[in-house]
Amino acid sequence: MSRESTSVSAAAADAAGSKRPELPSGIVAFVKRDCPTCELVAPVLAAIARQVPLTVYSQDDPDFPPEVSRRDDRDLAVSWQHEVEAVPTLLRVESGREVERALGWHREEWETLTGVEGLGPGLPAMRPGCGSLSVDPAHASGLAVRFGGSKLKARRIEVASLEDELEVGFERGWSDGLPVVPPTEARVLAMLEGTSRAPDETVAIVPPDLAPCTVEKVAINAVMAGCKPEYLPIVLAAVEAACTDAFNIHGLLATTMSAGPVLIVNGPIRRRVGLNSGKNVFGQGHRANATIGRALQLVIRNVGGGRPGEVDRATLGNPGKLSFCFAEDEEGSPWSPLSTDLGFEEGIDTVTLFPGEGPRTIVDQTSREPESLARSFAASLRTMYTPKMVLAFDAIVAVSPEHARVFREAGWSKADLVARLHDLTRVRGSEVVRGAGGIAEGLPEAVRDRDLPKFRPGGLLVVHVGGGAGLFSAIIPGWANGEMGSQPVCRPIGDGSSRGDLLSGGLSSDGETFAAQEGVRS
Amino acid sequence: MTILLDPTSERVPAERPRAERLERLEGRTVGLLDIAKMRGDVFLDRLENRLEARGARVLRFKKPTFTKPAPVDLRSEIARQCDAVVEALAD
Amino acid sequence: MHDTVDLEDRGVPCVFVSTVEFVDGAEAQARALGTTPIAVYVEHPIQDRTDEEMRALADGALEEIVAKLCNDPG
Numbered sequence: 001m002s003r004e005s006t007s008v009s010a011a012a013a014d015a016a017g018s019k020r021p022e023l024p025s026g027i028v029a030f031v032k033r034d035c036p037t038c039e040l041v042a043p044v045l046a047a048i049a050r051q052v053p054l055t056v057y058s059q060d061d062p063d064f065p066p067e068v069s070r071r072d073d074r075d076l077a078v079s080w081q082h083e084v085e086a087v088p089t090l091l092r093v094e095s096g097r098e099v100e101r102a103l104g105w106h107r108e109e110w111e112t113l114t115g116v117e118g119l120g121p122g123l124p125a126m127r128p129g130c131g132s133l134s135v136d137p138a139h140a141s142g143l144a145v146r147f148g149g150s151k152l153k154a155r156r157i158e159v160a161s162l163e164d165e166l167e168v169g170f171e172r173g174w175s176d177g178l179p180v181v182p183p184t185e186a187r188v189l190a191m192l193e194g195t196s197r198a199p200d201e202t203v204a205i206v207p208p209d210l211a212p213c214t215v216e217k218v219a220i221n222a223v224m225a226g227c228k229p230e231y232l233p234i235v236l237a238a239v240e241a242a243c244t245d246a247f248n249i250h251g252l253l254a255t256t257m258s259a260g261p262v263l264i265v266n267g268p269i270r271r272r273v274g275l276n277s278g279k280n281v282f283g284q285g286h287r288a289n290a291t292i293g294r295a296l297q298l299v300i301r302n303v304g305g306g307r308p309g310e311v312d313r314a315t316l317g318n319p320g321k322l323s324f325c326f327a328e329d330e331e332g333s334p335w336s337p338l339s340t341d342l343g344f345e346e347g348i349d350t351v352t353l354f355p356g357e358g359p360r361t362i363v364d365q366t367s368r369e370p371e372s373l374a375r376s377f378a379a380s381l382r383t384m385y386t387p388k389m390v391l392a393f394d395a396i397v398a399v400s401p402e403h404a405r406v407f408r409e410a411g412w413s414k415a416d417l418v419a420r421l422h423d424l425t426r427v428r429g430s431e432v433v434r435g436a437g438g439i440a441e442g443l444p445e446a447v448r449d450r451d452l453p454k455f456r457p458g459g460l461l462v463v464h465v466g467g468g469a470g471l472f473s474a475i476i477p478g479w480a481n482g483e484m485g486s487q488p489v490c491r492p493i494g495d496g497s498s499r500g501d502l503l504s505g506g507l508s509s510d511g512e513t514f515a516a517q518e519g520v521r522s
Numbered sequence: 523m524t525i526l527l528d529p530t531s532e533r534v535p536a537e538r539p540r541a542e543r544l545e546r547l548e549g550r551t552v553g554l555l556d557i558a559k560m561r562g563d564v565f566l567d568r569l570e571n572r573l574e575a576r577g578a579r580v581l582r583f584k585k586p587t588f589t590k591p592a593p594v595d596l597r598s599e600i601a602r603q604c605d606a607v608v609e610a611l612a613d
Numbered sequence: 614m615h616d617t618v619d620l621e622d623r624g625v626p627c628v629f630v631s632t633v634e635f636v637d638g639a640e641a642q643a644r645a646l647g648t649t650p651i652a653v654y655v656e657h658p659i660q661d662r663t664d665e666e667m668r669a670l671a672d673g674a675l676e677e678i679v680a681k682l683c684n685d686p687g
Contacts, residue, residue: 155528158644165524171622172647174529183527211531220529302529540648541621544683552682553625555616564664565630568671569678576679591615601623606682609617612631612639613659 020081023098026053027114028091030073030084033064035130038088041105042066044120051116059087059133079134080143086129090114104129141186148189151199154216169224174302176294176322180224191219194229195236195495203236204243206304207250208311213239213303218295221302225295225323230273231288233495234351235295238263238325241353241491242296248486252355252479253306256313259479260321261300262356262396263293264463266328266339267349269493275327278467282326282359282398282474293325318358326465332401333464334408341414341461342490349493354396354461355479355486360384364403365471370410373403374417377473378424382454384477388432388442390452394459394478394488397421400466403473418460425454461488544606548577553604555592556584562611569608588612614642614650621648628681630674632657653677 029045031038042065048054049068058064059079062072073079082091082098091101092113102109106126110119133139157172159165159182169180181187192199192215199216206213215236222235242249242261252259265275276286284290300306308314314321330337330346339350364376377397384395397417399407407417429450434442443452459478466472479486544550552573554566570580583600585592592600600607617627629652631639636654643650655670662670 152527155532157526157528157647159524159526160642160646161523163646165526168526182524183529185525185527188527206531209531209533211533213531216527217529217531220527224529298529303531305531305533540651541624541626543626543681547679547683559659561659561662561667564667565671568668569675572672572675573679585616591619597616597619597623601620601625604625607617607620607625607627608630608678608682609627610630611655611659612629612635613657 021078022096023078023082023091023093024053024055025093025095026055028093029054029056030059030079030082030087030089030091030132031056031065032059032087032130032133033061035087037105037127037129038065040123040127041088041120044105044110044123047119048110048114048116052114076134076139076143077147079132080147084132085135087132088129089132141190144189145185149185152185152188152216153200153214154188154220173307174224174298176297176301178322180298181226183220183223187223188216188219191223191227191229191232192216194232195219197236197495204239206239206243206300207306208253209303209305211303211305213243213299217303218299221298222291222295225298226287226291227295228273228287228291231292231295233349233493234263234265234269234273234292235299236495237351237491237493238292238296238353239299241351241489242300244489246487247353247355247489249300249304249306250311251484252486253300253304253312255479256315257479258314258316258318258357259355259477260318260324260357261293261296262320262354262476263296263325264328264338264352264354264396265292265325265350265493266330266337266344266352267347267493269349270327270330275325277327277329277465281329281465281467282324289325289327290323293320293323296325297321297323320356320358324356328463329401329465329467332404334404335414335462335464338461338463339490342488344490344492350490351493352488352490354394354476354488356396356476357479359398359474359476362473362475363471364473368406370407370412370417371420373406374420375424377475378421380475381421381425381460382427384454384475386439386441387427388436388439390427390432390443390454392456392459392480392485393454394461395455396461396463396476396478398463398465398474398476400470400473401464402469402471404464414462418462421460422453422455422457427452427454547573549579550605551579551581551603553581553583553600553607555600555607555609556582557588557609557612558585559588559611559613565611566608569610614639614646617651618643618646618648626682627651628653628678630655630678632659634658651681653681 045065046067054068056068057071057073057078059073086103089101089103090113091098100113102113107119111117159168165182166179169175174180197215201215203213203215203218218236218239222232273288275288306312328338336346338352340346344350362377362380364373367373367376429447429452432442433445433448436442556562556566573580581603617629620627633654634657639650639652653674655674
């Protein structure tokens with residue numbers, strides 16, 4: 001298989017900062033002795049060498065093949081830096097630049113490439129090659145570090161061989177209480193393969209220290225969290241969303257209340273990376289769920305400097321502050337995904353950040369009518385924080401498949417449900433003034449005769465999650481919103497996933513990020 | 523030797539923070555930790571005398587072996603009882 | 614070095630005393646643990662010294678030990 005070489009490879013090498021060795025002009029071949037196709041074409045190479053300038057790089061035996069001008073590439077430096085994936089690979093080089101290459105033996109391509117006719121008369125017309133040693137897993141990550149390491153700018157930390165590298169994370173204060181994966185150069189380089197963004201690109205300015213955070217720093221923390229490279233674009237989008245003024249991660253971190261960042265993912269990326277939206281969706285057991293949420297918190301801790309006992313003053317906190325990330329079950333939902341309520345088209349990969357506490361279960365195993373079930377939901381919602389706390393709250397209502405069926409069969413849209421819940425969670429002022437119910441907490445006397453909402457307009461978000469049997473749904477209580485609080489923020493996930501145009505209308509000033517506005521669209 | 527990449531903002535030096543030094547020696551408890559190499563006890567005996575002469579209270583401890591870090595119980599005990607520590611004598 | 618580093622992590626100021634032979638080892642260990650050593654070095658060798666000589670070594674090291682434990686040696 002032959003292909004035109006473009007200047008992409010050279011540009012990539014320049015961007016990586018490595019000095020790629022220039023190839024000699026003429027014809028260049030990469031071979032290894034331990035390859036039947038390379039053995040087969042050894043006489044062909046000799047024949048080429050009699051007609052045109054040919055240089056052969058050998059990956060395993062400097063004396064192979066005979067009768068040609070050879071270079072020893074046993075350290076694989078040249079093979080790696082010229083992205084040789086198979087042997088034999090034949091290249092034509094003009095003025096130090098590669099103009100064409102062929103992989104494996106292919107008479108027609110080799111004759112065109114070299115300009116030499118009648119090659120390999122006794123050979124089959126074509127034969128595939130073998131894997132290049134430079135992409136062999138045994139060698140590849142060492143080569144990646146050797147030649148890619150220079151694009152990593154983070155300070156290096158030396159760990160003595162007698163030290164337990166898992167303890168280092170604890171000793172240096174990098175850990176959230178659980179062991180972190182040691183962020184070696186090889187692991188971080190592998191993680192950076194998950195994005196096409198440059199490692200030194202700034203992703204966000206992270207509170208509370210207001211430290212600039214690069215793609216590389218996110219990758220380091222993603223490694224520590226245990227992420228796979230394909231999760232990285234989600235973590236990057238989450239960091240961006242968290243650090244917006246609207247989300248106010250600083251306020252959320254510094255609060256004495258219990259909330260932390262909750263990540264909800266929509267779009268095809270859920271399936272691609274294995275995010276769970278079904279059984280035990282809020283619990284343990286799925287790597288993507290556990291590590292993506294964790295990575296965000298590690299960035300806030302390590303880059304932003306936000307730690308419990310310091311800026312984080314939570315009295316009680318909640319277990320979700322270790323990690324709280326899940327996917328919405330879009331396929332089974334009677335409604336459109338959460339992302340469409342926040343300004344995005346269905347099918348776009350997004351992550352929504354919500355300032356939330358741990359989930360509280362709603363049990364209703366009897367209601368068959370939507371009105372009855374909505375009243376169950378509302379009764380639970382009214383007790384969020386306490387029934388006397390009203391006016392400006394947000395919450396996510398997480399509707400399970402069995403409960404969603406009730407609404408589906410009755411033909412209730414998401415907007416219908418949300419509107420009903422807003423109505424049903426209104427209270428009389430007389431119930432919530434100070435002293436009412438024998439409880440000192442409450443609102444001033446002035447509101448006694450008013451009718452008050454529990455939630456702000458647009459403050460109730462609905463997701464469809466969970467799996468298996470179970471007539472349960474859940475509330476994820478929000479934190480304070482408004483100027484001093486935190487707005488939910490939805491951000492598209494970049495990097496080859498489905499980005500698209502925002503819905504018209506209701507855009508925030510940052511064109512790509514949509515903060516929850518009043519009203520619900522579906 | 524493993525090389526790790528720093529996950530922090532790098533605003534603080536990579537160094538571990540060090541404990542604060544004592545204001546003065548007088549009235550404080552100094553632990554002398556013998557690493558259990560030979561002749562170290564003679565050295566530490568003399569240090570003990572000199573430090574007591576300076577008004578410090580001295581407590582003596584000894585590791586079971588110089589080939590490993592001190593057992594965690596011993597370190598806990600030392601940390602609990604002492605304001606400062608001298609570990610000697612490695613050669 | 615591990616003991617003194619651990620005790621420092623627990624808030625106890627420490628000094629590590631060794632012979633000059635151990636300088637490189639101490640520096641390497643300390644660096645690997647993310648710190649610089651607070652150490653006092655005495656002359657090598659140790660093993661064949663008389664008790665008198667050992668006491669003299671202790672006397673000689675005392676000021677530096679105290680200086681490294683205290684802000685104000687007094």
